[in-house]
Amino acid sequence: MNEEHKTNNSVDLAAVRAKLAREDGKRFWQSIEELADTKDFRNFLENEFPAGPEKASDGINRRDVLKLMAASAALTGLSACTKLPTEKIVPYVRQPEEIIPGKPLFYATSVPQAGVGTGVLVESHMGRPTKIEGNPEHPGSLGATDVFMQASVLTLYDPDRSQAVIFDGHVSSWSDFTAAMDNQRIGLAPRGAGMRILTKTVTSPTLAAQLKKLLAQFPEAKWHQYEVCGADSEREGTRLAFGKPVNPVYHFDRADVIVSLDADFIASGRGHVRYIREFSSRRNLAAGPASNLNRLYVVDSMTTSTGAMADHRLPLSAAAVEDFARQLATAVGVKVAPVGGVELPGDWLGALARDLMHHHGSSLIVAGEQQPPFVHALAHAMNAALGNIGKTVEYTDPLEANPVNQIESLRELVSDLNSGQVEFLLILGGNPVYDAPADFNFADALMKAKLRVHTGLYNDETAELCHWHIPAAHYLESWGDLRAYDGTVGIVQPLIAPLYDNHSQHEILALFTGDGDKSGHDLVRDYWQSQWPKKETFEAYWETSLHDGVMVGTALPMIPVSSNADFASQAASRAVSGGTNALEVVFRPDPSIGDGEFANNGWLQELPKPITHLTWDNAALISPATAQRLGLARGDYVKLRFDSREAQAGVFIVPGHADNSVTLHLGYGRSRAGKVGTGPGFNAYLLRTSGSPWIGQGLSIEKTGKTYSFACTQQQNTIDVEGHPADEETANADRRDLVQIATLEEFKKNPAFAQIPETQVDRDLTLYPNVKYEGYAWGMSIDLNRCVGCNACVVACVAENNIAVVGKDQVERGRAMHWIRVDTYFRGGLDNPEVYYEPLPCMQCENAPCEYVCPVGATTHSSEGLNDMTYNRCVGTRYCSNNCPYKVRRFNFYLFSDYTTPSLYGVRNPNVTVRSRGVMEKCTYCVQRINAAKIRSEEENRTVRDGEIQTACQQACPAEAIIFGNINDPNSRVAKLKAQSRDYGLLEDLNTRPRTTYLARVRNPNPEIRD
């Protein structure tokens, strides 16, 4: 009956709505294309690698193919006749004591993210950092990482990083630069008039001390700060609420009820890695139905990662969130002028307010960075009214050394530049030419400075317009210090000497403070020594701090705050848009490449973004209803006009997006990012002004008539649940749902809801004899209740297993190489569906369909239940991937691994083969880690301890959703999880007996709300 649809690629949203309405909201779906049953979707569903239109190679015909086949068959054998190349072994002259060749070392350091540090342990092979792991001792990490931290190691080896000191477009040298700066210093003395320094957010105590010293020497010099995705709204919100800027520290683990006002605390913001851990700890169902689950309400415009985790989500345009916050504040007893105008479904607000009041002291309200300071202040006032301060939220002094409003700080700099007051501008990091608000015309203003110096990792848009460009040292190459989300200082220590002529900000500032002869190490160490009371004990403290990655006792103390009640009487900060069809524009940092800082990182560019699963692109994200109203379809190329500025973008429809709102992700459309980052997407900064840094009203969209093609992985690798012709097993089709869910009420009534008797098959129903696994039997359990879809596992897997980047064109053909993917399922209508994440690595089936069909024995079963993949045996028939119902096998259609760029050799894990063309690959449960742990245990004459082996995905996971271990040991964590009643496998009726199983999701909706 679908024949006519199968030939059609267009999506009729009205028909999709009608279809969903017929299915009473029980159906899980992954994409609108799936619901519309488009030709592309069918193609991806029925073929693991759809025979997409390859670039037509001219003039090839059947005879040529046969000739080539015959020739290659004849030559296949010859390829084995190569001798091994002669290799050299180059030992040390003097071997450092701690290095054992072949064994990695781990060092603690801190990763900067918008100025705030998160502690990590970096794996180093013979002095070569290869992998970032979280530092369990560090409060901001607790052992976990996020996508940016995982991918930062690739940036270190990026061949496009700037490598030489540049003066006036020509290669110069550091010594020339220091000489020139010496002249500047003398020229600017004594007062430093006309000297300006522009930094990003500074939390580093050493850098702050250096800046202070410099400003003391040159009293007329000025220090400005600008960071796009900093914490301006948060900071100004606290200034409004408490009369002074403070730093909120949340305790999500103590909150029973959480309300997010457009806050995506899972994906971004200070402390988000720790906050995921805290949040997920309250989604733990180890105690069964008696577990104390938290409840999350989210009001957001774009379906964010946080929104996807909500028990109740309300899509509201970003501007309407303020109205909502005012109504909610009134309902919980904060005196504020309500504006009204926003229609809320049923008694949503009343039920929410009652839930909050009921959890006095154990609720939490957080506001998002996109929201104006007023909403932040309201959130603080509500937390105060609900008795949460001191319980679920505490405050410290600001992390920043100088907490200024950064847009205003940049505005001041621009006005000084325009009035010709700036003699000398030193830009320490950042790329304001690209990312400053469009109304500042920063590039024009910049050219008015007499001498411009820029330091950054790349010779970027800003570097191009500066006289001097100094290649900045990567954090893995330099000394420094950073404050974590709670103020704890972590030392940044280098893992490797600078690859090129790189220098840190500390070293550059030191040129002006008379410390030019000091190394980065001495600058940082001397600062801390000066802070330490007793000289004799400093050495020990310093050594411990370096080793642990945390400086004990540096966390900022919690301070009392007193509310400034006046702010709440403030009128609405803007006209209410409710009811009209005017479009608003919302800017957000890109979930994969942030504000553009990571644009040249292939791992991040190729990472499917949460919810949209877009790669290599940003888009104008709109809701299905708005698309219908404006007559837009996915891929329409449109002209966006806002505030008399223009940009062109492709339209992408996001289920659950708020109506009449257009979300634009920042960071794309770079013109000087490098080979990877220059090109993809469009530059949303062109529309972003200082007046509307995050939310703007009055966007207009105009079709250009052209279309834009996205590399979106959402409909790729769709698991075919129907499988058989419809008449055969229709009865079971809906019982084969890949996501099993229940509400807490349903879970209490039927704790084994996820185990469907119909899908259980007789274990003996197999042609092959049953195998009994003695010794170790490796297995994995993934808790869908904890997973927040942050993608950290995907990038960790890429880094650990040398997974190649394939590029946009190949991703469009379904050839992305990720061994683990985060499938996203929706349930319910298009306008506000429930969202479910399902991380999907290889299932390591005990009866693996892939193994039976391999003609060369390249994929075989290990005695411990692993589905081994032997690359050197694989001849690339692709029978295995064709037979894999979970679609987890990846094929190297081309030589995707970079064999030629020397700097990229550095990032590779030496314990994993770099795969070549024509080879199948897949998840191995990180067999290199299993083998290493087994060898260690055998040498110590013991068995592998539970938790000793962590797969890369497990180790990175901030939510602790992935647990790996020996299922033969009933006391192991994984065996206990698999014994829970929520445990289920995917497509169990196929009798594949997957070793990876899932723990079903349990929602905790408010019984008073009927969505």
Add this chain to the structure above:
Amino acid sequence: MAQIFHRSTNLISRASIFGGVVIVGALACALYAIAMSPWYTEQNLVRQQPVPFSHRHHAGELGIDCRYCHTSVEKSSFAGLPPTETCMSCHSQIWTNASMLEPVRASYRDNTSLAWTRVNALPDFVYFDHSIHVAKGIGCTTCHGPVADMTLTYRAGTLYMSWCLECHRQPEKYVRPKSEVFDPYYQPPSHASPLTFEGKTYTDQLEFGRVAIKEYKIQSLQNCSTCHR
């Protein structure tokens, strides 16, 4: 109608049919012989090294323990090649003027590494680990051959997968007491040289090997992922 082909053609065609089979067979045998020959496997091939280092002299005649130079053999996958400093710990005192040792002194002086040519090479898709083999009672000479007799070092085995599996399938044929792992002159137990192990005397390798694999918990690992990943 006259015959096109002469009768003798029958013989030619018969000969070429059977001859063809023989030629193909002979070719296959020849290819196999080439693949197993030292010319191709580089077995027994002495390689040019920056310094003509003699294991016979150092490990054999002087009796220096393997681990004096190959320090990480018990800790790591890689046995380790000595840093120049290790050579100089003796050669700063003896043979200080030997011209043969000039590259070593130059390396130490100029802080530039010696570049040795790898003798025992495995392809990059094979992950071998020295430490676990040594820990389980597989001696150095079992794989590396009579090192103590090698004036110049060569590869003693083919290092083919079948060669590895030979032992992985029957470790009892090769295991020795852990205490003898680093003995370059170790001989398996025989009537001439019986072996005492845990208070019992053995005169047969297999008999000893079966006891040792139980005692040392030696597994016969033949999973692909044991070595390939």
